[in-house]
Amino acid sequence: MMKFLFFLIFNFISSSSLFVHGVTQARDGSVRVVQLLKEENGIRRYPDALPSLLKMMNEQTNARFDTDPLYINTLTDERLNENPILYINCDEQPNLEFSDEERAALRRYMELGGFVYLDAGIKASFLGSDLGHSYAAWEERPEVRELFAQVLPEKTFIPLPRDHDLFRIFFRGLPKNKDLKIQASQKRLPETVLNFVEREKWPQATYSFVGIKVKGRLACVASPICAMGWGRDEFGAWIPPISFRIRESAENFEQNLKLASFSGGTYEVTREDGLKDIIYSESGQRPLWVKEPNGSWRIFKYYSGEEISNYAHAFYSRLGMNVFLYALLH
Amino acid sequence: MNLLATQICLLSLTIVLCVDAQHLITVNGEGNKSLSIIGEENSTQPPANLVTQRSSEAETIERAGEDLRNNEIGRRVGAAKLLGKYRNSRTSILLVGALDDQSPLVRRAAIVSLAEHASNGFMVYNRSLVEKIYSKLGDSDVEVRREVSTMIPRLVSGMMRSGMEIVEINGRKVYRAVPSTMRPDLLGMTLKAFLDEDAIVRQNVLKYHIYLNVKIPVETLERLLSDSDLGVLLTALTRISTNASHSKIVNQVKQLSNHKDRGIRLKVVSVARDSNRYHPGYRSILRNMTKDSDLEVLSMAAVELARFGERVPSAVVEQIKSFLLGASGMTTQVTTILYAVSALGVDGIGVYRALTDHSSSKIRAVAWQRYINLSAGWEKSSLWLPAIKDRDKGVRQNVLNSLRGRTNNLTEKELSSLVESKFVDVRIFAAQCLLSAKQNAVDSLGFDLLIDEDTIVRSTTIRAMSARRVPGWVKVMSRSLLDDDYVIQRAAMDGLLDDKKNGIPVLLEYVKKHPQSRISNLARFELSKLGSLP
DSSP: OHHHHHHHHHHHHHHHTBSSTTOBOOTTSOEEEEEEOSSTTSOOSOTTHHHHHHHHHHHHSSOOEEEEEEEESSTTOGGGGGSSEEEEEGGGSSOOOOOHHHHHHHHHHHHTTOEEEEETOOOOGGGTTOTTBOOOOSSOOHHHHHHHHHHSTTOOOEEOOTTOGGGTSSOOSSOOTTTTTOOTTSOOSOHHHHHHIIIIISGGGOOOOEEEEETTEEEEEEESOOGGGOOBOTTSOBOSOEEEEEEEOOTTHHHHHHHSOOOSEEEEEEOTTSOEEEEEEOTTSOOOEEEOTTSOEEEEEEEOSHHHHHHHHHHHHHHHHHHHHHHHHO | OHHHHHHHHHHHHHTOEEEOOOOOOOOOHHHHHHHHHHOSTTOSSOOHHHHHHSOOHHHHHHHHHHHTTOSSHHHHHHHHHHHTTSOSHHHHHHHHHHTTOSSHHHHHHHHHHHHHHHHTTOOOOOHHHHHHHHHGGGOSSHHHHHHHHHHHHHHHHHHSOOEEEEEEETTEEEEEEEOOOOOHHHHHHHHHHTTOSSHHHHHHHHHHTTTTTOOOOHHHHHHHTTOSOHHHHHHHHTTOGGGTTSHHHHHHHHHHTTOSOHHHHHHHHHHHHHTTTTOTHHHHHHHHHTTOSSHHHHHHHHHHHHHTTOOOOHHHHHHHHHHHHHOOSOOHHHHHHHHHGGGGTHHHHHHHHHHTTOSOHHHHHHHHHHHHHHTTGGGOHHHHGGGGGOSOHHHHHHHHHHHTTTOOSOOHHHHHHHHTOSOHHHHHHHHHHTTTSOHHHHHHHHHHHHTOSSHHHHHHHHHHHHHHTOTTHHHHHHHHTTOSOHHHHHHHHHHHHTOTTTHHHHHHHHHHHOTTSHHHHHHHHHHHHTTOOO
C-alpha cells in the first residue's frame, strides 16, 4: 500500500518537474544528485557507492535518478541550485571549512527547498581518523556542528525520532532472506547478532540520524557513514565486506569486565537518550567493551562473513534509498 | 602465486569495515554517578582509582581459564568472549581447547574470539593448533562452521607451511624439504565442505580452496554450478578455469546462460569470454546470449564477440544502441559497453552518433569524442559544430580537445559560429583557430574577439594575431600594451618580442615612455636577454 502511494505521489511530483523554486530537473526528467568533492583528485573510499545506490533506486522504485552524480567542488557552483539534493560524504572532504560565500550559498540552497545529506556527518570520537568504521553516536560530529553554527546560527541539529517518515518512506523493516537473495531456509545471521540488530542496533530498520528543519521542512540530515553499504559490482554482488560490532553479555560478566586487565583510554559517546556510553579502547585495537549509563557492562564482539556483510549492505542500501526518496518528496 | 594471493586476501580482510549502533536501554541515576568515576571525554588513561581495582593481564587470563572449566555454560561463554581481548599464545591455547566444549554456545564464543585475535593481527602459527581450529569445519553447529570457513585465509599460513625433515641415507644425515600438505582427514573434510548444507560455508570453501591447494573435483563443481544459492553460483562460476575444458562444465555454463537472475547471466558472459581459449563451446554460448531478453546482457555478449573479431548482426547493433540510449548514466557495465562499441567498426559510428543526444553528460562526452575520432569528424565542421553548443562544459571540453590542432582553414561562417558562442571555452577555441583559419575569416572576425568580454579570449586573440602577423598587428600590440589587464599586456609583449625588426622597437619605446608600468620590468628583462637594452 505504501509503495502504491509512493508511486502516485512520485508520479505527481515528477510531472510537476520542479523541486527547487524556479529550477528544473535533468533533461530527460531524471533527478540529478549533486555531490560535493572539495578535492576532485582526493582519495575516495567508496567512489562507486552513490552511483550504485542511484541505480538500485531506478531498478526498485518508480523514481528516476541520473546515475551520474553531478560533482561540484565549491558550494557556490551555480549548478547546485539547479538540482534538489546535495550529497556530502564528510569523510571524503579534506576539511569542512567553507568561505562566507559558500556558507551563504548553502543556506540559500536549503531555504529554496534543497535537501542536504551529510553522510559520515556523525562520527564517534574514539574512531579517530579511521574512516572505515561507523558508530551510532546521537549527535553530529564537531566539524559539522561548527559549520552549521555559521550557516544557520539560529538552528541546531535534533535527533530524528525512531518513527520518523524518513525510515519508512518506501522500505520498511529489516532485510529478509529474499532481500539477501538467499534461500528462505537459510540462516541469515548468528543468533546473537540478529538479536542485537533487531532489538538495539537497527530497531524497525532505524538508525541514528540528526537533522535540521528550515521553514518547517527537514532540509538537512546527518548520519554515520552509510555509503560503505551501497556498492555493488557489475554482477550484483556487494562490495566491500562489512563486519558487525555487537554488544554482548554473559553470566557474571559485569564483575569480570570491571576487574579485567585494561590499560587504554576511555571515550564518551552520546546515546539516543542524551546520556553517555563509556567506551574502553586500547591503542591499535578495536574498542574492547562499554559501560552503559545504567551501570551495566558489555563486551564488543566482532562478526564478519558473507551473510553479515550482505545483511549490512541490504540494510544500508534500503536506508540510503529511503533518505533520497524522502528528500524528493519533502 | 598462491602465497601472493593469500597475502592479498589477508590484506583485504584486514580492511573489513565495521559498523556499530546505539541501544535503547533506559538509564537510571546510577549512570550519571558512574560517569564521574570515569573522568573526562577522550582521556587517554583511565583514572587511577579505577586502575587499582583492575587485575593484571595474567590474572585476568588465569581467571578466564578457570571459568572455561566451570559447570555453568554462561560462565564458560563469558570466559571465551573475554579471552578474545587478550592476544597471546596462552589465550590461543585456552580458546582452542574450548572448541571441544560440548556446548555450541561456548564453541561459537571461542571461535569468534580466535577470529578477533586474527583480525587484530595475532595469528596462530602452531600447526597442531591451526589444524585443530580448521577441523571445526566439520563442527555440528553451523555458526562455528561458517566462522571457520571465513577464517580459512588466516589459517592457511600456519597450516600449509612447508617444513624440513632429517633423514639418514647411507649413514649420513640429510636435510630434506617437506612440501606443505593437508592432513588426509582434513582434506576429506574440505572436499565434503564443498557441498556443506549451509550456503555460506559452501561459498567460503569455494572462494578459498585455492589457498588450501585443494582441487575441486569436476563432479563437485558441476553440482555447485546448479546450486540454488546465487552467492554460491557466482563464486562457482569464478572457479571454473581449471575445469573449463570439461564438456560437463561447458554444458553447465550453457544452462546458466539462461538463468533467471541477470547478474548470473552477466557473469556467464564474463566467464565465457575468459574461457574462450579452453573450449569452442564458450563462443557459442556468447552467440546465443546475443538473443538474451535483457538488453544489457545481450550488449555485453555482443561486444565481447566483436572484440574477438566476429561480425555482429545489425539487429543486435540496434539493440545495443537502444540499451545505451536507455541507460540513465555511466555504470560499470555501460562504460564497458560504451567503449567497446568501437569494436563494432562502421556500425559503431552510428551508435556513437545516436548517443550524442543522450541525457547523461558523461555518455555524451564519450560519444562525441569517439564519433569525431572514428569518422574523421574534425574535417567536417557540420559534424562537430552541434557539439560545441552542448550545455555541459565537460562535453564541450572533450570535443574541443579532440579538435584542437586538427581544424584548419575554417571559413568565415564556421568561425562565426564559434565567435558567437555564449560559452567562454568555445570563444577561446575560436581565438586559437585564428591561427589556421582562412584570411577573410580572420579579417572579419578577429576584431570581435579582440573586444571580447573575457580576458583569456582577448589574450589568445592577441597571441594568434601576432603569430599570424595580420595587417596592422604591431598597432594592435602597442595598443594592447596600454591595457589595464596584465594578461593582455603580457600577450602583447610576447608578440612584439618575437619580431626583432618591427616588434622590439615598439616595445623599447613603450618601456621608455612607461618605466613604471607593471609589464615594463619584465619587458626590460626580456629585452636584455635578447641584447636589446633600452
